Every structure is written in C-alpha cells, then in structure tokens.
Amino acid sequence: MAGPYKTSLPFPCALMVAVLCGQHAAANERERDLSGVIGFGIGSAPEFSGSDKDTTELFPIIDLTWRDRYFLNDRGLGFYALRNAGRRNLSVSFAIGYDFDERLAEDDARLTGLRDVEAGALLSAGLAFDVGAAEVDLELNHGISSKGHEGTRATISAAFSRMAGDRLRLSARPFLVWSDGSYASAFYGVSAQEAASSAFAAYDAGSGFERVGIELQASYSLTPRTALFAGIEHFQLLGDAKDSPISFDDALTEISTGVIFRF
Template identity: 75%
Template structure:
C-alpha cells in the first residue's frame, strides 16, 4: 500500500456499494457458508485530511461473510454479535483492523517539521438498524497504535438506496463525523515542539464534529455476478479541523470507480 493518507472516506464509497451489491443476490441464496464481493477499483482523493492536493491509487475491495457471523471487509476481521434482529433488523458488530489514516511530512513540503501520524491498528464497533425509508449506521473507531493518533472517531449516517430498472442501483448517504481531542490534535493540531521545528504557530484542536458530508453511489450490473460501480463523496471540514493552519482546503472530495464480482 502506498504511503499516502488513506482515510476512512477514501474507501468507504466503494465498500458501501460492494455491500449493497452483495445483498442483492445473497438475500436469495440462503445456506451458503461463504458469500461476498471482491473487486478492484481506482480512487482519487486528498493526500491527507485538509490537503489541497489529490492522490490516485488502486483499491482492492474485499467484503466477505462466513456463515452469516464473521466478516472481512474495510473494517478488518470481525463478527456480528447481533444480525438483523427484531422488527428494525438491528445489527451489532465488532472488528479489529488497520487504520489507514495517516499524515506524513513527505506528503507535502509544507508539513516539514511536523511529527508524522502513521497508520496502524484500530478496533471498531458498529450499529445498524432500519427505519423503513433509511438504514441508520453508527460506527465507533479507536486507534491503538502508538505511532498513530490513538484517538476515537464516530461516524453517523443514514443510507438510502433504490433499484432503478433491472440493472442499476443508486444510493445516497448523508453523514457526520465526530472525533475526540486525541484524534483532532494528531491531525489538525500543532504542538509546542512542532511550532519550533515547523513554520506553524502552536494550535490546539479539540473534540467536536470534524466534518459533514454526503456520499453518492451507483452500481450497474453487467452480468448476474459482475457490476461496475461509481462513488462520489464530498465533505466539509468543521470547527477546529477547518480552522487548523494545516488544513489547506476544508472542502474534500473523493471519487472511486471499478468493477465488482460476487459469488
């Protein structure tokens, strides 16, 4: 994996489409031990959170479920404690995975003198339930690597999807992201030591809503097992993240496209 900032947002559109695409078929294929979607795509988005430069990379997509209990996807390796239970189809899950959130001085010459925030392991918990017209999704992540941010981040979204004809599926998801002080200070703060070695004045970034955004998704079925996908995601940095001296652009857009295979 290239050493670039791989935010949760960069992969999210592709994996959300993969999940929706897989559900189309596997809702009608009970009794299978292993089901899922694999694919390959290209994604373009900011080099790091707040960057005004984009980077483009290949995305391997893996979204697998084993016996309707265990999964391997963008969150890592996990299990469902509750799956589609009750009238609201409540799902509760837990996972351990790899957090691609990072900001390296080599990404931008303007970051010279700031400490690197490296990618590393994280644990996550997820809650999903159906409100009829929308699926509410809540995800809580905690970084656990000493060279990373070691912070907490919560993402809340409402996913809407619609089948258009036999082949086209569309989706839209507004979302909000909250981060604690540890996460915010790692990515948007400038410590007293960094202020000495960099051109930036000291800046303390506290907890609060980091960004608001919307995600647009589309998949087009080429064959019963193959589809093309397109995802576009736009978000706006808020509060201390927006006001940070190392946020060079508070408007962040990600675009991803590729092909999916389900089995």
C-alpha cells in the same frame, strides 16, 4: 470499504458493497458458508485530511461473510454479536482492522517539522438498523497504534438506495463524524515543539464534530454476479479541523470507479 488511502474515511466502497450484496445476500448466506463480493477499483482522494493535493491509486474490494457470523471487509476481521434481528434488522458487530488514516511529512513539504501520524491497527464497533427508507449506521472506532493518532471517532450515517431501471441502482449516504481530542490533536493540532520547528503557529485542536458530507454512488449490473460502480464523496471539515493551519483545503472530494464480482 477501504482502499490504501490516507483520508479519514474509508474509500467509498462500503455503501456500494452493501447495496450490491443486499439484493440477495441473505438468501446466499443461508445456502453456503462463505458469501460476499470481491473486486478492485481506482480512485482519487486527498493526500491527507485537509490536503489540497490528490493522489490516485488502485485499491482492492473485499466483503466476505462466513456462516452469517464472521466477516472480512473494510473494517477488518470481525464478528456479528447480533445480525438482522427483529423488525428493524438490527445488527451489532465488532472488528479489528487496519487504519489507513495517516499524515506524513513526505506527503507535503509544508508539513516539515510536524510529527508523522502513521497508519496502524484500529478497533471498531458498529450498530446498524433499518428505518424504512434507509439503513442507519453508527460506528465507533479507536486507533491503537502508538505511532498513529490513538484517537476515537464516531460516525453516524444513513444509506438510501433505489433502482433506476432493471440494472442501474442509485445510492446516497449522508454522514456526520465526531472525533475526540486525541484524534483532533494528531491531525489538526500544532504543539509548541512543532511550532518551533515548523512554519506553523501553535494550535490547540479539541474534540467536536470533525466533518459532514455525502457519498453518492451508481452501480450497473453487467450480469447477475458482476457489476460496475462509480462513486463520489464530498465532505466539509468543521470546527477546529476546519480552522486548523494544517487544513489547506476544508472542502474535500474523493472519486472512485471499479468492478465487483459476487459469489
């Protein structure tokens, strides 16, 4: 679920949408061709991964499914090759979307001399299944914009949710992210050429686990089709990402709130 933020993970809407839709999405999708939720939110997040400065913006929320096969959401436009199959509700999906993950010199004067890493197109593949108390998600994405990171990342997460009364739902989603050398080099590395034109020494950032964190959310149903939500996501940079001279803060937090409408 993603807003127009320059952080590496989608803004914390995906968990909220999944939880709110999950209460009756299956029934709705059998009854109509188009189902899902739309809404809007406001949130605060780091300017870029490793930034010690925050930005606050409005963002849209869109999670639509057509005939239980095609979707438009934070991952972009995609399709399910397999959906809710078998005892574990196994789903396999593919999508092409827009990656808001970027780092620009205009975000911070300290970045002067480093190349801009711009937002761009993103390919993704996902695998989801139930393990009883949680839904496990595996997602692989790859940047395909020549001005972007052109890297690959893999995220594993587990979403837990429970009702706290008739209208309040509480959710938690721990996650772990691995990135390849292209992604790490773009966001955390400093080439010899960049070192000569910036205030940073050369730094080689390689593949490995990039971050670990948890997303917490609460949603309150005002009506059967309208709900308010609030969320907080905190993550810790790891390995070369944490040690990078461009990582001015390695413990980062995002917060958001908003409203969604089911149909």
